[in-house]
Amino acid sequence: MRVLVVGPYPPPAGPGAQQTMQTVRRLAAGGDEVEVQSPELSAAHRHGPATGPRGAFELARRGRRYDAVYVHVGSGAPLRPNAGRARRLIDCVMWAFALRRCRESVLVIDDLTLNPLSVGGRSGRLLWASASRLLVTKETDRLSMHRDGGYPLDRIELLSLPAPTQRWDEGWAGAADAATAQALVRSRAAAERRRGP
Numbered sequence: 001m002r003v004l005v006v007g008p009y010p011p012p013a014g015p016g017a018q019q020t021m022q023t024v025r026r027l028a029a030g031g032d033e034v035e036v037q038s039p040e041l042s043a044a045h046r047h048g049p050a051t052g053p054r055g056a057f058e059l060a061r062r063g064r065r066y067d068a069v070y071v072h073v074g075s076g077a078p079l080r081p082n083a084g085r086a087r088r089l090i091d092c093v094m095w096a097f098a099l100r101r102c103r104e105s106v107l108v109i110d111d112l113t114l115n116p117l118s119v120g121g122r123s124g125r126l127l128w129a130s131a132s133r134l135l136v137t138k139e140t141d142r143l144s145m146h147r148d149g150g151y152p153l154d155r156i157e158l159l160s161l162p163a164p165t166q167r168w169d170e171g172w173a174g175a176a177d178a179a180t181a182q183a184l185v186r187s188r189a190a191a192e193r194r195r196g197p
Contacts, residue, residue, distance in 0.1 A: 001032045001033070001067040001068055002032070002033045002035075002065075002066050002067050002068075003027050003032045003033065003034050003035070003066055003067060003068045003069070003070065004034075004035050004036075004037060004062065004063060004065075004066040004068075004069045004070070005020060005023050005024055005027070005034060005035070005036050005037070005069075005070045005072070006036075006037045006038075006050050006059065006069065006070065006071045006072065006077070007019070007020035007023070007036070007037075007038065007050070007070075007071070007072030007074075007077070007108070008020055008038055008039065008040065008042070008072070008074075009021070009036050009038040009042040009043060009044040010042060010043060011042060011043065012042075015110075016072065016074050016110065017042070019072060019074075019108070019110045019137075020036065020038075020072055023070055023072070023108055024036060027070070032068075035066075037050070037058075037062070038050075039051065039055075039077065046062075048062070050071070050077040050078060051077045051078060051079070051080050051081075051091075052078075052079070052080045052083075052087070052090075052091050052094070053090060053091065053094045055077060055078055055095075056078065056091070056094035056095045056097065056098040057094070057098070059071070059095075059098040059099070059101075059102070060097065060098040060101045063098065063101060063102040063105070064101055064102065064103070066102070066103070067103055067104065068102070068103065068104040068105070068106060069099075069102045069104070069105050069106070070106045070107075070108055070135075071099075071105070071106070071107050071108065072108045072110060073107050073108065073109045073110065074110055074111070078091065078095045078127075079091045079092070079095075079127075088123060089123045091127075092123035092124060092126055092127040093123065093126065095127055095130070096126045096127050096129070096130035097130075099127075099130040099131050100130050104132045104133075105130070105131045105132050106131060106132060106133045106134070106135060107128070107131045107133075107134050107135070108135045108159075109134060109135065109136045109137070109141055109145070110137060111137070111138075111141070112136070112138070112140075112141040112144055112145070124149060125149060125150045128145065128149045128150070128151045129150070129151065132155070133155050133156075133157060134151060134155065134156045134157070135156075135157050135159050136156060136157070136158060136159065137158075137159050137160075138158075139158060142156050142158050
């Protein structure tokens with residue numbers, strides 16, 4: 001399958017980028033051809049917005065080219081951080097539309113507490129119901145998505161994510177400038193996608 005993963009990607013290697021890399025490794029290990037879209041400049045294949053209406057439009061435009069799309073849900077995506085009720089409603093409606101245009105859409109929820117206002121309520125339910133599946137890393141998030149978000153338990157998968165085994169920049173002490181570091185990261189990311197975990 002050809003899969004697009006939307007989320008932060010190294011460098012820099014924050015917790016969100018680590019989670020995206022784990023998703024990429026897991027999919028590549030299953031034989032999928034994986035491409036990554038990051039909201040920031042990084043070693044990802046593509047760069048583009050992943051938040052609010054612009055991010056939803058980008059997903060609706062690009063997502064149809066793939067067999068499946070995995071979107072990492074966090075403090076910066078897909079809902080705009082610190083958005084008021086009206087903006088949150090717009091974000092949920094736009095993202096629901098974008099997710100439904102994809103052949104298969106999977107929301108990967110790293111930590112539900114990063115977007116607590118998106119669960120429950122009509123707009124939140126519309127967003128979650130538009131995804132084919134949800135992947136969560138905590139049992140409490142799984143139960144909350146079922147109880148408060150109204151999402152069926154049989155479409156919520158619990159992931160057990162291994163701790164990262166190495167830093168993204170391990171062994172690259174010789175990378176003196178950002179351009180060299182980015183080239184090395186791209187090379188390692190390509191090798192990781194081919195090799196899997």
